[in-house]
Structures are given as structure tokens and as C-alpha cells.
Amino acid sequence: MSFLSCLISGISLGSVYAIIALGYTMVYGIAKMLNFAHGDIIMVGAFTAFTIVSSLGMPSMMGVLTAIILCTALGVTVERIAYKPLRGASSLAVLITAIGVSYFLQNVVLLIFGPNPKKFQSVVSLPGLKLAGGELSISAVTIITVVTCLLVMAVLTTFINRTKMGQAMLAVSEDRGAATLMGINVNGTIALTFAIGSALAAVAGVLYCSAYDTLTPYIGSMPGIKAFVAAVFGGIGSIPGAFIGGIAMGIIEQMTKKYISSQLADAIVFAVLIIVLLVRPTGLLGRKIHEKV
Numbered sequence: 316m317s318f319l320s321c322l323i324s325g326i327s328l329g330s331v332y333a334i335i336a337l338g339y340t341m342v343y344g345i346a347k348m349l350n351f352a353h354g355d356i357i358m359v360g361a362f363t364a365f366t367i368v369s370s371l372g373m374p375s376m377m378g379v380l381t382a383i384i385l386c387t388a389l390g391v392t393v394e395r396i397a398y399k400p401l402r403g404a405s406s407l408a409v410l411i412t413a414i415g416v417s418y419f420l421q422n423v424v425l426l427i428f429g430p431n432p433k434k435f436q437s438v439v440s441l442p443g444l445k446l447a448g449g450e451l452s453i454s455a456v457t458i459i460t461v462v463t464c465l466l467v468m469a470v471l472t473t474f475i476n477r478t479k480m481g482q483a484m485l486a487v488s489e490d491r492g493a494a495t496l497m498g499i500n501v502n503g504t505i506a507l508t509f510a511i512g513s514a515l516a517a518v519a520g521v522l523y524c525s526a527y528d529t530l531t532p533y534i535g536s537m538p539g540i541k542a543f544v545a546a547v548f549g550g551i552g553s554i555p556g557a558f559i560g561g562i563a564m565g566i567i568e569q570m571t572k573k574y575i576s577s578q579l580a581d582a583i584v585f586a587v588l589i590i591v592l593l594v595r596p597t598g599l600l601g602r603k604i605h606e607k608v
Contacts, residue, residue, distance in 0.1 A: 321573045327457040329565020330464035334519040335542030336557035338512030344552035345488045345508045352416035354539020360386045360517030361524040375438035382517040390513025424532040437525040550601025
């Protein structure tokens with residue numbers, strides 16, 4: 316039962332990574348940039364829910380909705396102010412800007428809430444499940460996290476493949492210049508991508524802190540990095556790849572902590588990424604892009 320419990324815990328953690336990785340992979344696939352401030356938007360979402368639920372005493376659902384709305388607005392604002400002026404700049408300039416945005420968000424939250432850890436009140440108050448005569452326990456947070464991840468995957472895949480705006484995103488990801496000539500609003504499409512990714516970050520932040528209830532201004536850094544690893548592992552730019560990579564990262568991390576060493580868990584996760592990229596440089600589901608010279 317300990318193996319099954321560890322596996323379920325890994326799937327739950329991996330589901331959070333997958334939700335975060337979807338934001339990374341969408342922004343990269345469409346805007347061709349790595350938004351390293353994405354992890355701090357997770358943190359902003361968690362602090363927003365904390366303020367609404369714990370400080371103001373409002374219902375949990377109100378905290379989640381407020382976090383989603385605020386993070387969506389924040390993502391669009393960051394894209395317009397920090398990234399849009401650099402649309403034609405080098406990748407290094409965009410990367411440095413993303414790091415600057417990350418530190419800016421961390422320090423703003425640090426000034427508002429202070430450095431002391433906060434106790435995050437879980438937004439899930441439902442009872443869990445007990446199976447096999449009570450030997451296997453599955454918390455309600457775990458169930459909701461996995462279900463939310465699957466639902467997000469299904470909705471996002473349907474949106475991309477079946478809606479006009481989703482088709483516009485695919486067109487922009489293939490050729491931004493040609494999409495402009497076809498009448499697609501490239502700036503609006505990229506802004507929508509940031510909005511969706513930031514909304515997913517808010518959901519991931521609330522779910523992550525519901526499972527691990529310590530909240531600090533740096534809470535989004537490591538999950539953000541691991542979710543980026545998951546996106547690369549699965550094939551950055553691929554939505555199914557982000558899902559598979561996130562689940563794989565969560566299971567590997569939890570299994571390592573259980574059977575090898577909790578101190579080596581992060582090292583082994585990154586080592587697995589290196590091995591996968593040596594064998595398949597584009598990731599598990601990534602495709603090789605041929606550039607015309």
C-alpha cells in the first residue's frame with residue numbers, strides 16, 4: 316500500500332506541475348519566449364487566495380476566483396509592459412527581463428506580507444477516500460488536483476483545436492508574419508495566451524498550497540522551475556507533452572523521496588531530464604523544427 320500511496324502522491328504533485336507546465340509550453344509555443352516569471356504568478360495567486368480566505372474570511376471559491384482574475388490581469392499587464400516592447404529583441408534581452416519581473420513580483424509581495432511564512436488554509440474542505448479497509452487514504456485535495464488537471468487538459472485541447480481563437484494561436488505559433496498577413500491579431504493572440512497561462516498558474520498555486528500549506532514569497536520558484544523541466548521533458552510547445560512531463564516529474568520526485576533519498580530528489584529529477592534530452596533532444600513529444608536559410 317505504501318507504493319500505491321506514493322504513486323498517488325506523485326500523480327497529484329505531477330498534476331500541479333502539468334498545469335503550470337501548460338502555461339510555459341503555450342507561451343513558448345506561440346510567443347517563442349520563456350516566461351521565467353511564471354512561477355511568481357503562481358505565488359501571487361496563492362497569496363491572493365490566502366488574503367481572501369484567511370484574512371477576509373470569505374468562502375474558498377471566492378478566493379480561487381479572485382486569484383484567477385487577478386493573475387489573468389497580471390499576466391496580460393506583464394506581457395504588455397515588459398514583453399511586448401521586446402517582441403523583436405534578442406532572446407537574451409527577453410530572458411533578462413523575465414528574471415527582472417520575477418524579482419520584482421517577489422519583492423512586492425515581500426513588502427506587503429513580510430518574510431515570515433504564512434499558514435495557507437486549504438480551499439478544499441471535503442473528506443477524502445479510504446480504500447482497502449482504510450489502509451490506503453486519498454485526500455480530497457489529491458482527487459480535486461488530478462481531476463482539475465484532466466479537465467484543464469481536455470478543455471485546453473478542445474479550445475485549441477475547435478475554436479477560431481485556438482486556430483489563430485496555432486497559426487501564430489507556425490508563422491507570425493503569415494498570420495499577420497491573414498488578418499490575425501497577433502498581439503491580441505499573444506495577450507490571450509498569457510492570460511490563459513496566468514489563470515492556470517493561479518489554479519496551480521492554490522492547489523499546490525492546499526497540499527503543502529506553507530506560504531512564502533518564494534513559494535513559486537521551485538515548482539516553476541520543475542514545471543519548466545516537465546515542459547522540456549515532454550517536449551516544450553506540446554500540450555500533451557506538458558501533461559506527460561508533469562506527471563512523470565511528480566512520480567519520479569515522490570518515488571525518489573520514498574525509496575532513495577529526499578535530499579537527492581531534485582538532483583535525480585534533473586538527471587532524468589538530462590538523460591532524456593541526450594536521447595531525444597526535443598523531449599518526448601516535441602517535434603524538430605527545420606528553419607529555412
